[in-house]
Amino acid sequence: MKTKIMEKVLIALDYNPTAKKVAEMGYALGKSMGAEVTLLHVISDPVYYSTTEYSPITGFTGATDMISFQMLVNGEDGLKKASQFFLDKTKDHLGDKSIKTLIMEGDFADIIFKTAKKLHIDVIVMGSHSQKWLENILMGSVTEDVLRQTNIPLFIIPTKKQ
Numbered sequence: 001m002k003t004k005i006m007e008k009v010l011i012a013l014d015y016n017p018t019a020k021k022v023a024e025m026g027y028a029l030g031k032s033m034g035a036e037v038t039l040l041h042v043i044s045d046p047v048y049y050s051t052t053e054y055s056p057i058t059g060f061t062g063a064t065d066m067i068s069f070q071m072l073v074n075g076e077d078g079l080k081k082a083s084q085f086f087l088d089k090t091k092d093h094l095g096d097k098s099i100k101t102l103i104m105e106g107d108f109a110d111i112i113f114k115t116a117k118k119l120h121i122d123v124i125v126m127g128s129h130s131q132k133w134l135e136n137i138l139m140g141s142v143t144e145d146v147l148r149q150t151n152i153p154l155f156i157i158p159t160k161k162q
């Protein structure tokens with residue numbers, strides 16, 4: 001049996017503050033395999049980006065960062081600019097300029113699946129921040145939807161608080 005070499009890793013990052021953990025773990029997996037890493041953020045519903053409880057863009061925890069975020073969102077193509085800022089900030093945090101970034105719009109699961117297929121991705125990395133992970137998988141979630149659509153292996157990072 002021939003062993004398949006994992007050459008491309010897609011890390012799907014959502015608006016949840018746990019995305020930093022998903023990026024770090026996914027990047028570590030990709031680098032351990034010598035794979036090309038791509039960060040993907042899917043813009044699905046602008047409502048997710050309008051909350052004042054926390055910024056949906058990872059890393060925006062201080063007042064300065066929140067002001068920067070609001071300035072990006074308010075302009076033309078604001079969500080795309082803010083999302084690119086998020087991916088660039090994540091890429092800088094990981095310290096690897098070779099990381100590719102993508103911003104897509106549409107249904108989370110559908111876009112993750114289609115992007116992985118189009119880019120010939122070998123492993124999809126996603127987070128699961130459900131408090132009841134098994135229940136969420138059985139009842140439906142983005143991760144479960146991707147799992148149903150693809151035969152590409154998933155590396156699922158549990159991000160629930162302990």
